[in-house]
Amino acid sequence: MQSASVSESQGMSEFIRDENLTPRQQEVLESALALLVEGGEKALTTAKIASASNCSKESLYKWFGDRDGLISAMMAFQGSKVGAAVGQEDLGSASAFKNYLVRFACELLSVLAGDTSLALNRLAIGQASNDASPLGPLLIENGRGVIETKAVGFLHSAEQKNYLTFADARQTYHVLYGLIVRDIHVRLLLGERREFVMKNFERDAQIAIAQFYQLYGVEE
Amino acid sequence: MQSASVSESQGMSEFIRDENLTPRQQEVLESALALLVEGGEKALTTAKIASASNCSKESLYKWFGDRDGLISAMMAFQGSKVGAAVGQEDLGSASAFKNYLVRFACELLSVLAGDTSLALNRLAIGQASNDASPLGPLLIENGRGVIETKAVGFLHSAEQKNYLTFADARQTYHVLYGLIVRDIHVRLLLGERREFVMKNFERDAQIAIAQFYQLYGVEE
DNA sequence: CAAGAACCGTACCGTACGGTACTTTGGGAG
DNA sequence: CTCCCAAAGTACCGTACGGTACGGTTCTTG
Numbered sequence: 001m002q003s004a005s006v007s008e009s010q011g012m013s014e015f016i017r018d019e020n021l022t023p024r025q026q027e028v029l030e031s032a033l034a035l036l037v038e039g040g041e042k043a044l045t046t047a048k049i050a051s052a053s054n055c056s057k058e059s060l061y062k063w064f065g066d067r068d069g070l071i072s073a074m075m076a077f078q079g080s081k082v083g084a085a086v087g088q089e090d091l092g093s094a095s096a097f098k099n100y101l102v103r104f105a106c107e108l109l110s111v112l113a114g115d116t117s118l119a120l121n122r123l124a125i126g127q128a129s130n131d132a133s134p135l136g137p138l139l140i141e142n143g144r145g146v147i148e149t150k151a152v153g154f155l156h157s158a159e160q161k162n163y164l165t166f167a168d169a170r171q172t173y174h175v176l177y178g179l180i181v182r183d184i185h186v187r188l189l190l191g192e193r194r195e196f197v198m199k200n201f202e203r204d205a206q207i208a209i210a211q212f213y214q215l216y217g218v219e220e
Numbered sequence: 221m222q223s224a225s226v227s228e229s230q231g232m233s234e235f236i237r238d239e240n241l242t243p244r245q246q247e248v249l250e251s252a253l254a255l256l257v258e259g260g261e262k263a264l265t266t267a268k269i270a271s272a273s274n275c276s277k278e279s280l281y282k283w284f285g286d287r288d289g290l291i292s293a294m295m296a297f298q299g300s301k302v303g304a305a306v307g308q309e310d311l312g313s314a315s316a317f318k319n320y321l322v323r324f325a326c327e328l329l330s331v332l333a334g335d336t337s338l339a340l341n342r343l344a345i346g347q348a349s350n351d352a353s354p355l356g357p358l359l360i361e362n363g364r365g366v367i368e369t370k371a372v373g374f375l376h377s378a379e380q381k382n383y384l385t386f387a388d389a390r391q392t393y394h395v396l397y398g399l400i401v402r403d404i405h406v407r408l409l410l411g412e413r414r415e416f417v418m419k420n421f422e423r424d425a426q427i428a429i430a431q432f433y434q435l436y437g438v439e440e
Numbered sequence: 441c442a443a444g445a446a447c448c449g450t451a452c453c454g455t456a457c458g459g460t461a462c463t464t465t466g467g468g469a470g
Numbered sequence: 471c472t473c474c475c476a477a478a479g480t481a482c483c484g485t486a487c488g489g490t491a492c493g494g495t496t497c498t499t500g
Contacts, residue, residue: 024447040349045487056448057489067488119349121406126346128411129260129339136411144403174402175431182398183364185406186341191348191356211395211435244477265457276478277459287458441500448495457486465478470471 021077025063028053029077032070037119041126044071072138075120079142085111086147089154094163098209100154105180105205108147112185113194117143121189148173164216172216179208241297245283248273249297252290257339261346264291292358295340299362305331306367309374314383318429320374325400325425328367332405333414337363341409368393384436392436399428 021029031053036044046067050057064070086107090100111117120143124135148170155176156169166172187197198204241249251273256264266287270277284290306327310320331337340363344355368390375396376389386392407417418424 041346042350046489047487050449054448056450058449058491059447061489062447121410122345122349124411125342125409126261128409129342130262131411133411140407140410140412144407175399178398178400178402179395180398181403182394183401183405185403186409187360187364189345189348189406189409190341190360191344191351191353192360214435215431266459267457270478274478276480278461278479279477281459282477443498443500445498446496448493450492450494452491453489455487457484459483461480461482463478463480466476468474468476470473 021073024055026077028055028060028063029070029074032074033078033116033119036074036123037115040119041123044123046070068133071123072134075124075135075138075142078116078120079139079146082111082143083146086150089150089157091154091157091161091163094161097158097161097163098213101176101209101212102202102205104151105208106202108177108180109184109198109201109205111143111147112181113188113198118188125189151176162218164213165218166216175215176208176212179211180205241293244275246297248275248280248283249290249294252294253298253336253339256294256343257335260339261343264343266290288353291343292354295344295355295358295362298336298340299358299366302331302363303366306370309370309377311374311377311381311383314381317378317381317383318433321396321429321432322422322425324371325428326422328397328400329404329418329421329425331363331367332401333408333418338408345409371396382438384433385438386436395435396428396432399431400425 028049032044032049035048035052046057046060049055049070050060060070064073087103089104090096120139124133124139127133128136151173152169155164155166155172158164159166159169164172184197188194248269252264252269255268255272266277266280269275269290270280280290284293307323309324310316340359344353344359347353348356371393372389375384375386375392378384379386379389384392404417408414
């Protein structure tokens with residue numbers, strides 16, 4: 001479903017439909033991601049990618065069309081791994097669900113603070129001024145979208161089980177997101193040290209969920 | 221104070237101390253900013269800057285050292301204008317203060333969503349992988365820092381006047397920031413359309429402040 | 441084994457950019 | 471008027487990158 005909406009929504013290049021990636025191509029994308037994490041966009045040259053993955057530039061262009069196509073493929077490839085990262089929700093009881101929310105918060109922070117996530121976000125943001133670039137929407141769809149869809153789902157379920165009370169699940173999720181993430185994401189993107197921004201982030205997650213319940217929890 | 225801490229903290233290049241900018245140099249920085257807003261980092265070449273501001277490349281290098289020095293000067297220059305942007309607080313009464321908070325929220329969103337702010341943040345984030353780049357810290361100091369300092373100040377005052385109740389003003393400000401900004405900033409940075417992300421942002425600001433009072437307001 | 445495809449490694453090409461040098465212009469001081 | 475200096479404009483240099491072409495090597499297929 002999600003891959004279909006991606007490939008149809010933005011008229012993605014003719015290369016790399018869905019998951020038709022040979023293992024060799026996945027290797028290349030993996031080492032390209034490592035290269036990006038290591039040295040940023042400046043280090044992501046076709047020559048370096050080819051050299052790092054022991055592959056010829058000609059193959060790169062044959063498989064991915066051009067540099068932008070390769071970057072798009074990197075994003076889609078990384079995005080395909082995100083889905084499984086967020087654990088299964090637990091709606092068994094009110095307290096179990098609250099515990100799950102804390103775990104969700106930690107998981108969300110871990111994902112956002114991950115090296116690969118930060119590198120890809122930096123890349124997409126750096127290109128966002130060019131409004132012909134599909135990277136921003138692609139990242140929103142593959143990263144944010146997957147998590148948001150899932151979260152809206154379990155918020156809705158929790159509301160029906162009377163663990164929470166609110167009108168609009170999507171809007172409520174945005175508040176939850178704000179309470180958890182605050183300005184942490186942007187500061188990490190700007191290069192602030194992880195230890196400095198996120199000291200004791202499990203405690204912060206607990207506080208955020210407590211405040212979330214103060215806003216949307218059912219009385220007593 | 222803030223300019224002193226900037227020039228001393230990061231060993232900024234020997235050029236452009238404080239505000240020793242001739243009107244001509246300010247013109248150049250202004251048109252460079254316009255160029256950046258228009259076409260992103262890719263459009264910010266020394267040749268284009270020189271051409272757009274009718275100045276020679278040689279003068280650029282004489283005044284700013286190199287391209288990075290010029291970009292740093294752009295950030296400092298823009299940052300020097302931010303201080304006046306946030307209006308004067310009103311602690312006259314509890315309701316007046318609450319109204320001021322709503323105005324503050326709108327102001328904050330307007331600043332973050334401004335073209336120049338977005339362009340500079342994109343530029344700094346794009347370079348943040350290079351951990352020798354001073355742009356991230358510079359932006360944090362000049363933009364975020366100024367607003368945060370001011371906000372922490374008036375939150376502290378409000379707590380002493382018993383309009384609000386909390387333990388740590390800085391921590392409380394971060395919650396306020398999260399409630400107001402949520403993921404709006406990052407989505408704008410990624411290139412999402414302003415009208416799509418921020419439809420009816422005055423109403424959103426009011427909701428955010430209401431929720432903030434639900435968390436930190438004094439009873440009755 | 442033979443034929444062909446896929447692919448690696450390298451060399452190559454055009455372009456665009458950062459940075460420098462040089463010539464010309466204009467305005468201010470003596 | 472003359473000298474001087476700052477700055478504009480232009481030409482130039484080296485480099486690095488995106489993209490292409492080609493010879494050699496491995497792997498598959500009949």
